[in-house]
Amino acid sequence: MASAARKVHGKRMFQSPYFLVACLTILLCGSDCASGDELRFGDIVMVLQMQPHPYHLLRAHKFREHFEEQISSLPKNERPGLYLTYEEWPEMRGAWTVFPLIPQFIKMFSEKKWIFICEEETRVDIKKVLSVLQRYDSSQDIFLGRELKDKHATIIHHFAFYESPSVFSYPDFGAGLAFTLPLIIKMGAVLREDFSFSIDAKHELALFLKDKLNVLLTPVCAFCGNKEETEERQGCDCATWQPLKFPSCGHPVRAEELFVAVKTCQKFHNDRVQVVKNTWAPEAEFIEYYSDEVNDSIPTIDLGVPNTEVGHCSKTREIIRRTASHENISNIPWILILDDDTIINLERLRHLLTCYNTYQPLILGERYGYGSSTGLGYDYITGGGGMVFNQPAVKKLAAEFVCAQDHSPDDMLIGMFAAREKMLLIHSPYFHQARPEDYSPEFLSNQVPVSFHKHWNTDPYKIYQLLKEGKPLSNNTQQKSTSNDKHIEL
Numbered sequence: 001m002a003s004a005a006r007k008v009h010g011k012r013m014f015q016s017p018y019f020l021v022a023c024l025t026i027l028l029c030g031s032d033c034a035s036g037d038e039l040r041f042g043d044i045v046m047v048l049q050m051q052p053h054p055y056h057l058l059r060a061h062k063f064r065e066h067f068e069e070q071i072s073s074l075p076k077n078e079r080p081g082l083y084l085t086y087e088e089w090p091e092m093r094g095a096w097t098v099f100p101l102i103p104q105f106i107k108m109f110s111e112k113k114w115i116f117i118c119e120e121e122t123r124v125d126i127k128k129v130l131s132v133l134q135r136y137d138s139s140q141d142i143f144l145g146r147e148l149k150d151k152h153a154t155i156i157h158h159f160a161f162y163e164s165p166s167v168f169s170y171p172d173f174g175a176g177l178a179f180t181l182p183l184i185i186k187m188g189a190v191l192r193e194d195f196s197f198s199i200d201a202k203h204e205l206a207l208f209l210k211d212k213l214n215v216l217l218t219p220v221c222a223f224c225g226n227k228e229e230t231e232e233r234q235g236c237d238c239a240t241w242q243p244l245k246f247p248s249c250g251h252p253v254r255a256e257e258l259f260v261a262v263k264t265c266q267k268f269h270n271d272r273v274q275v276v277k278n279t280w281a282p283e284a285e286f287i288e289y290y291s292d293e294v295n296d297s298i299p300t301i302d303l304g305v306p307n308t309e310v311g312h313c314s315k316t317r318e319i320i321r322r323t324a325s326h327e328n329i330s331n332i333p334w335i336l337i338l339d340d341d342t343i344i345n346l347e348r349l350r351h352l353l354t355c356y357n358t359y360q361p362l363i364l365g366e367r368y369g370y371g372s373s374t375g376l377g378y379d380y381i382t383g384g385g386g387m388v389f390n391q392p393a394v395k396k397l398a399a400e401f402v403c404a405q406d407h408s409p410d411d412m413l414i415g416m417f418a419a420r421e422k423m424l425l426i427h428s429p430y431f432h433q434a435r436p437e438d439y440s441p442e443f444l445s446n447q448v449p450v451s452f453h454k455h456w457n458t459d460p461y462k463i464y465q466l467l468k469e470g471k472p473l474s475n476n477t478q479q480k481s482t483s484n485d486k487h488i489e490l
């Protein structure tokens with residue numbers, strides 16, 4: 001109660017006599033009279049983050065149905081507005097970082113009191129959302145969400161707060177987050193113009209609010225991950241929750257419909273490549289290892305490009321050209337390119353790929369951005385978590401993609417190319433550029449991961465075990481049991 005009161009007013013109220021009064025007020029009248037006039041549904045704008053692919057359109061429309069069912073009994077002029085990002089602002093880049101949306105919010109919604117942003121798989125009880133928001137003063141700078149904390153300092157957050165990473169809270173976008181309009185307007189006044197990386201949008205947003213406006217996340221128990229668990233364990237009455245841990249689109253893509261390309265080099269033949277072979281490689285029907293040295297016992301293929309410590313652009317480009325033109329690969333619908341220290345569950349990946357058609361060029365994986373928060377930059381699929389291409393994307397890249405230099409970052413250059421060519425680049429939260437310990441446990445507990453990356457200071461065999469845990473995927477008819485070396489004739 002004390003912390004809620006303190007945060008509601010954004011000041012150190014506990015040092016003043018008002019603190020007691022505020023506390024008493026909340027105690028006496030609960031949620032009904034904390035903020036003067038009553039909050040109405042029409043004071044809230046709902047914004048749904050979505051992606052431009054038929055599968056995601058379908059999911060977004062499912063959300064819309066679920067939402068409209070709840071508001072159908074309200075008079076038209078009292079309904080909360082619902083805006084789907086890609087439908088409302090189809091040309092906007094970087095909406096997923098939230099920042100490019102802010103000027104639009106100011107332009108369109110300045111008469112409203114709250115903006116609530118959520119994702120395709122979020123589910124809401126709109127009456128409960130209203131009663132949560134009602135507890136806070138909409139004239140103050142407030143930012144509400146499900147609280148996530150880091151257990152360890154993590155590279156994906158640039159090792160922020162490395163002395164005690166858990167002091168900083170950031171919101172789980174999947175549980176929805178709410179901003180008061182005054183806060184949105186202040187954000188608009190200090191939006192950054194600088195080109196920088198967008199890696200974990202939820203952390204970057206919270207850090208921006210802290211650094212630029214001195215506003216911290218107010219954790220809301222009713223914005224939930226798993227509904228049953230949260231209600232049972234923490235006694236929260238969930239107003240939002242996230243029921244879907246992994247998509248279910250029917251029969252998985254067959255093992256022979258996926259070609260796997262592993263980037264390695266001589267230095268790692270004895271360790272990383274052995275881990276790949278001892279863990280996930282047997283799940284692959286078609287797999288090739290590309291190295292700077294031929295070793296027939298693996299076996300590796302030398303593509304004749306200079307090995308580079310970083311970047312690998314030319315190597316990736318040659319892999320793409322080979323897969324587009326090789327008589328035994330060029331008809332395989334899906335191509336996965338990953339590092340020798342990526343750890344992946346291919347069976348899950350094949351379930352996921354069922355959700356995506358293969359007609360338009362498409363690149364899938366974990367989305368990062370460069371300059372995306374300014375609305376001018378570009379997104380890219382970060383290589384370490386695994387980049388998935390459909391064959392049309394491979395064909396287009398093979399024909400037209402060029403590297404600035406051998407060591408240019410392959411994933412960023414492909415992203416730049418995709419942005420220029422308006423190729424679909426789809427984010428999937430099940431891929432991870434870092435290790436499990438680099439993510440908030442509360443965040444991970446709400447999904448079924450497909451990949452992680454890096455062996456540094458961790459045990460890749462344990463990570464593989466983690467990726468095989470549980471049986472959330474029921475119709476597992478395609479599972480292959482295999483010998484270790486399944487190199488087909490290519």
Ligand SMILES: *[C@@H]1O[C@H](CO)[C@@H](O)[C@H](O)[C@H]1NC(C)=O
Binds near residue numbers: 248250473474
């Ligand atoms: C599994 O099969 C059932 C019925 O056979 C179907 O309704 C369901 O969608 C399938 N799930 C997956 C993940 O394929």
Ligand SMILES: *[C@@H]1O[C@H](CO)[C@@H](O)[C@H](O)[C@H]1NC(C)=O
Binds near residue numbers: 295296298
């Ligand atoms: C090829 O790789 C294997 C496994 O890493 C290693 O034991 C062997 O020494 C390598 N052969 C050559 C010729 O480098």
Ligand SMILES: *[C@@H]1O[C@H](CO)[C@@H](O)[C@H](O)[C@H]1NC(C)=O
Binds near residue numbers: 327
């Ligand atoms: C493609 O596969 C066939 C049969 O498996 C094989 O005979 C042929 O040599 C392969 N082609 C190439 C270019 O490796």
